[in-house]
Protein backbone atom coordinates (compact mmCIF):
# COMPACT_ATOMS: atom_id res chain seq x y z
CA UNK A 564 0.00 0.00 0.00
CA UNK A 565 2.77 2.38 0.98
CA UNK A 566 4.47 1.57 -2.32
CA UNK A 567 1.30 2.43 -4.25
CA UNK A 568 1.03 5.74 -2.44
CA UNK A 569 4.66 6.59 -3.12
CA UNK A 570 4.54 5.88 -6.87
CA UNK A 571 1.48 8.12 -7.29
CA UNK A 572 3.50 11.14 -6.13
CA UNK A 573 4.77 13.61 -8.71
CA UNK A 574 8.33 12.55 -9.47
CA UNK A 575 9.14 15.34 -11.90
CA UNK A 576 7.71 18.84 -12.00
CA UNK A 577 8.76 21.35 -14.62
CA UNK A 578 7.24 24.80 -14.26
CA UNK A 579 7.70 27.60 -16.76
CA UNK A 580 11.01 26.27 -18.08
CA UNK A 581 12.73 28.63 -20.49
CA UNK A 582 16.13 28.12 -22.08
CA UNK A 583 17.61 30.73 -24.36
CA UNK A 584 20.78 30.30 -26.37
CA UNK A 585 21.78 33.92 -26.95
CA UNK A 586 18.46 35.47 -27.98
CA UNK A 587 16.82 32.33 -29.37
CA UNK A 588 14.31 30.52 -27.13
CA UNK A 589 15.16 26.84 -27.53
CA UNK A 590 12.63 25.98 -24.81
CA UNK A 591 9.73 28.35 -24.59
CA UNK A 592 8.10 28.45 -21.14
CA UNK A 593 7.02 24.82 -20.83
CA UNK A 594 5.19 23.25 -17.89
CA UNK A 595 4.61 19.53 -17.38
CA UNK A 596 4.95 16.82 -14.77
CA UNK A 597 5.47 13.07 -14.48
CA UNK A 598 3.76 10.99 -11.80
CA UNK A 599 5.75 8.27 -10.08
CA UNK A 600 5.71 5.15 -12.25
CA UNK A 601 4.73 7.00 -15.40
CA UNK A 602 6.51 6.37 -18.72
CA UNK A 603 6.40 9.33 -21.07
CA UNK A 604 7.67 9.41 -24.65
CA UNK A 605 9.08 12.80 -25.66
CA UNK A 606 8.81 13.26 -29.42
CA UNK A 607 9.56 16.14 -31.74
CA UNK A 608 11.30 17.02 -35.00
CA UNK A 609 15.02 17.87 -35.04
CA UNK A 610 15.65 21.07 -33.13
CA UNK A 611 12.33 20.96 -31.25
CA UNK A 612 14.07 21.39 -27.88
CA UNK A 613 13.95 17.82 -26.48
CA UNK A 614 17.64 17.51 -25.58
CA UNK A 615 17.76 21.06 -24.24
CA UNK A 616 14.77 20.28 -21.99
CA UNK A 617 16.42 17.12 -20.67
CA UNK A 618 19.78 18.80 -20.15
CA UNK A 619 18.10 21.59 -18.17
CA UNK A 620 16.22 19.05 -16.04
CA UNK A 621 19.34 17.06 -15.16
CA UNK A 622 21.34 20.22 -14.52
CA UNK A 623 23.81 19.98 -17.40
CA UNK A 624 22.55 23.25 -18.86
CA UNK A 625 21.71 26.31 -16.82
CA UNK A 626 18.03 27.17 -17.34
CA UNK A 627 17.14 30.77 -18.22
CA UNK A 628 13.96 30.69 -16.09
CA UNK A 629 11.56 28.28 -14.42
CA UNK A 630 11.53 25.70 -11.68
CA UNK A 631 12.31 22.02 -11.83
CA UNK A 632 11.91 19.53 -9.01
CA UNK A 633 12.67 15.82 -8.90
CA UNK A 634 11.05 13.71 -6.19
CA UNK A 635 10.03 16.96 -4.47
CA UNK A 636 13.63 18.27 -4.33
CA UNK A 637 15.13 21.08 -6.35
CA UNK A 638 16.69 19.39 -9.39
CA UNK A 639 20.17 20.68 -8.60
CA UNK A 640 20.19 19.29 -5.04
CA UNK A 641 22.11 16.18 -4.01
CA UNK A 642 18.80 14.60 -2.88
CA UNK A 643 17.45 14.94 -6.44
CA UNK A 644 20.66 13.65 -8.00
CA UNK A 645 20.44 10.47 -5.92
CA UNK A 646 17.10 9.68 -7.55
CA UNK A 647 17.84 9.81 -11.26
CA UNK A 648 20.06 8.61 -14.08
CA UNK A 649 20.52 10.34 -17.40
CA UNK A 650 21.53 8.71 -20.66
CA UNK A 651 22.74 11.51 -22.97
CA UNK A 652 22.31 11.34 -26.73
CA UNK A 653 26.11 11.27 -27.10
CA UNK A 654 27.73 8.94 -24.57
CA UNK A 655 30.31 10.49 -22.24
CA UNK A 656 32.76 7.72 -21.53
CA UNK A 657 36.09 8.03 -19.69
CA UNK A 658 38.92 7.32 -22.14
CA UNK A 659 41.20 5.80 -19.52
CA UNK A 660 38.74 3.63 -17.58
CA UNK A 661 37.95 0.12 -18.74
CA UNK A 662 34.34 -1.01 -19.18
CA UNK A 663 34.46 -2.77 -15.80
CA UNK A 664 36.09 0.23 -14.10
CA UNK A 665 33.20 2.39 -15.31
CA UNK A 666 30.85 0.10 -13.36
CA UNK A 667 33.12 0.12 -10.30
CA UNK A 668 33.32 3.92 -10.40
CA UNK A 669 29.53 4.31 -10.57
CA UNK A 670 29.09 1.67 -7.84
CA UNK A 671 31.42 3.57 -5.52
CA UNK A 672 29.82 6.94 -6.28
CA UNK A 673 26.29 5.62 -5.62
CA UNK A 674 27.10 3.00 -2.95
CA UNK A 675 25.90 0.03 -5.02
CA UNK A 676 26.87 -3.05 -2.97
CA UNK A 677 25.92 -5.89 -5.35
CA UNK A 678 27.40 -4.12 -8.37
CA UNK A 679 29.46 -7.07 -9.63
CA UNK A 680 26.39 -9.32 -10.03
CA UNK A 681 24.34 -6.51 -11.51
CA UNK A 682 27.12 -5.54 -13.94
CA UNK A 683 27.43 -9.16 -15.13
CA UNK A 684 23.73 -9.18 -16.08
CA UNK A 685 24.03 -5.96 -18.08
CA UNK A 686 27.31 -7.05 -19.71
CA UNK A 687 25.61 -10.25 -20.91
CA UNK A 688 22.62 -8.32 -22.19
CA UNK A 689 24.78 -5.85 -24.13
CA UNK A 690 27.52 -8.26 -25.33
CA UNK A 691 30.12 -6.49 -23.22
CA UNK A 692 31.22 -9.53 -21.16
CA UNK A 693 34.35 -10.10 -23.29
CA UNK A 694 35.10 -6.37 -23.51
CA UNK A 695 35.32 -5.64 -19.79
CA UNK A 696 39.03 -4.87 -19.95
CA UNK A 697 38.83 -2.56 -22.96
CA UNK A 698 39.54 1.11 -22.35
CA UNK A 699 36.78 3.62 -23.03
CA UNK A 700 38.79 5.23 -25.79
CA UNK A 701 39.04 1.91 -27.65
CA UNK A 702 35.28 1.27 -27.79
CA UNK A 703 33.14 1.74 -30.88
CA UNK A 704 30.35 4.34 -30.83
CA UNK A 705 27.68 1.70 -30.18
CA UNK A 706 29.77 0.06 -27.44
CA UNK A 707 30.14 3.45 -25.73
CA UNK A 708 26.37 3.87 -25.85
CA UNK A 709 25.96 0.41 -24.27
CA UNK A 710 28.39 1.31 -21.46
CA UNK A 711 26.51 4.57 -20.92
CA UNK A 712 23.21 2.66 -20.54
CA UNK A 713 24.80 0.10 -18.18
CA UNK A 714 26.23 2.92 -16.02
CA UNK A 715 22.79 4.54 -15.82
CA UNK A 716 21.03 1.31 -14.84
CA UNK A 717 23.56 0.14 -12.25
CA UNK A 718 22.42 2.37 -9.33
CA UNK A 719 18.78 1.27 -9.85
CA UNK A 720 17.47 4.87 -10.03
CA UNK A 721 13.82 5.78 -9.41
CA UNK A 722 13.65 8.08 -12.44
CA UNK A 723 15.44 7.71 -15.76
CA UNK A 724 15.96 10.29 -18.48
CA UNK A 725 16.83 8.65 -21.80
CA UNK A 726 17.81 10.97 -24.65
CA UNK A 727 17.76 8.99 -27.90
CA UNK A 728 18.94 5.77 -26.21
CA UNK A 729 18.77 3.61 -29.36
CA UNK A 730 21.19 5.70 -31.42
CA UNK A 731 24.15 3.59 -32.53
CA UNK A 732 22.83 0.37 -30.98
CA UNK A 733 22.76 -2.88 -32.95
CA UNK A 734 19.43 -4.75 -33.38
CA UNK A 735 20.04 -7.09 -30.40
CA UNK A 736 20.86 -4.17 -28.11
CA UNK A 737 17.76 -2.29 -29.34
CA UNK A 738 15.64 -5.35 -28.57
CA UNK A 739 17.17 -5.70 -25.10
CA UNK A 740 16.77 -1.99 -24.37
CA UNK A 741 13.06 -2.29 -25.20
CA UNK A 742 12.88 -5.25 -22.79
CA UNK A 743 14.63 -3.15 -20.13
CA UNK A 744 12.05 -0.37 -20.62
CA UNK A 745 9.30 -2.91 -20.01
CA UNK A 746 10.98 -4.27 -16.87
CA UNK A 747 11.64 -0.76 -15.53
CA UNK A 748 7.99 0.11 -16.11
CA UNK A 749 6.87 -3.05 -14.27
CA UNK A 750 9.15 -2.06 -11.38
CA UNK A 751 7.33 1.26 -11.11
CA UNK A 752 10.19 3.46 -12.33
CA UNK A 753 9.45 6.85 -13.81
CA UNK A 754 10.84 7.32 -17.32
CA UNK A 755 11.11 10.23 -19.73
CA UNK A 756 12.44 9.00 -23.06
CA UNK A 757 13.13 11.11 -26.09
CA UNK A 758 13.27 9.22 -29.36
CA UNK A 759 12.63 9.32 -33.08
CA UNK A 760 11.92 5.55 -33.05
CA UNK A 761 8.24 5.78 -32.29
CA UNK A 762 7.52 2.08 -32.11
CA UNK A 763 10.07 1.84 -29.28
CA UNK A 764 7.80 3.90 -27.01
CA UNK A 765 4.39 3.23 -28.53
CA UNK A 766 3.89 0.00 -26.58
CA UNK A 767 5.08 1.19 -23.16
CA UNK A 768 4.40 4.94 -22.94
CA UNK A 769 1.54 5.94 -20.64
CA UNK A 770 1.65 9.35 -22.25
CA UNK A 771 3.17 11.02 -25.30
CA UNK A 772 4.51 14.56 -25.20
CA UNK A 773 5.23 16.24 -28.51
CA UNK A 774 7.47 19.30 -28.78
CA UNK A 775 7.83 21.69 -31.70
CA UNK A 776 9.89 24.89 -31.81
CA UNK A 777 10.40 24.87 -28.04
CA UNK A 778 6.71 24.40 -27.18
CA UNK A 779 4.70 21.38 -26.04
CA UNK A 780 2.06 20.93 -28.74
CA UNK A 781 0.60 17.64 -27.53
CA UNK A 782 0.61 15.96 -24.12
CA UNK A 783 -1.82 13.11 -23.54
CA UNK A 784 -2.32 9.36 -23.67
CA UNK A 785 -1.87 7.91 -27.13
CA UNK A 786 -5.57 6.97 -27.30
CA UNK A 787 -6.70 10.50 -26.36
CA UNK A 788 -4.32 12.02 -28.88
CA UNK A 789 -5.68 9.67 -31.54
CA UNK A 790 -9.28 10.46 -30.58
CA UNK A 791 -8.60 14.17 -31.13
CA UNK A 792 -6.82 13.58 -34.39
CA UNK A 793 -8.58 13.44 -37.75
CA UNK A 794 -6.94 10.14 -38.64
CA UNK A 795 -8.94 8.37 -35.92
CA UNK A 796 -8.09 5.20 -34.05
CA UNK A 797 -6.59 3.35 -37.02
CA UNK A 798 -3.82 5.92 -37.29
CA UNK A 799 -0.37 5.13 -35.99
CA UNK A 800 1.74 7.24 -33.64
CA UNK A 801 3.81 8.13 -36.71
CA UNK A 802 0.72 9.46 -38.57
CA UNK A 803 -0.24 11.47 -35.51
CA UNK A 804 3.27 12.85 -35.09
CA UNK A 805 3.54 13.90 -38.74
CA UNK A 806 0.12 15.57 -38.65
CA UNK A 807 0.77 17.46 -35.42
CA UNK A 808 4.25 18.64 -36.36
CA UNK A 809 3.63 19.54 -40.03
CA UNK A 810 4.35 23.12 -41.03
CA UNK A 811 1.22 25.22 -41.49
Ligand SMILES: Nc1ncnc2c1ncn2[C@@H]1O[C@H](COP(=O)(O)OP(=O)(O)OP(=O)(O)O)[C@@H](O)[C@H]1O
Nearest residue numbers: 584585589607608609610611612613614615616652
Ligand atom coordinates in the same frame (compact mmCIF):
# COMPACT_ATOMS: atom_id res chain seq x y z
N1 LIG B 1 24.74 24.84 -27.75
C1 LIG B 1 23.82 25.45 -28.48
N2 LIG B 1 23.99 26.74 -28.86
C2 LIG B 1 23.06 27.39 -29.59
N3 LIG B 1 21.90 26.83 -30.01
C3 LIG B 1 21.67 25.56 -29.66
C4 LIG B 1 22.62 24.79 -28.88
N4 LIG B 1 22.11 23.56 -28.68
C5 LIG B 1 20.92 23.54 -29.30
N5 LIG B 1 20.65 24.72 -29.88
C6 LIG B 1 19.43 25.09 -30.61
O1 LIG B 1 18.32 24.89 -29.74
C7 LIG B 1 17.22 24.34 -30.45
C8 LIG B 1 16.80 23.03 -29.77
O2 LIG B 1 17.84 22.07 -29.93
P1 LIG B 1 17.77 20.63 -29.23
O3 LIG B 1 19.10 19.97 -29.42
O4 LIG B 1 17.27 20.77 -27.86
O5 LIG B 1 16.66 19.91 -30.13
P2 LIG B 1 16.21 18.39 -30.18
O6 LIG B 1 14.72 18.38 -30.16
O7 LIG B 1 16.89 17.59 -29.13
O8 LIG B 1 16.70 17.95 -31.63
P3 LIG B 1 17.25 16.54 -32.22
O9 LIG B 1 16.04 15.70 -32.46
O10 LIG B 1 17.89 16.97 -33.50
O11 LIG B 1 18.22 15.96 -31.24
C9 LIG B 1 17.67 24.19 -31.89
O12 LIG B 1 17.22 25.31 -32.62
C10 LIG B 1 19.18 24.19 -31.81
O13 LIG B 1 19.75 24.73 -32.99
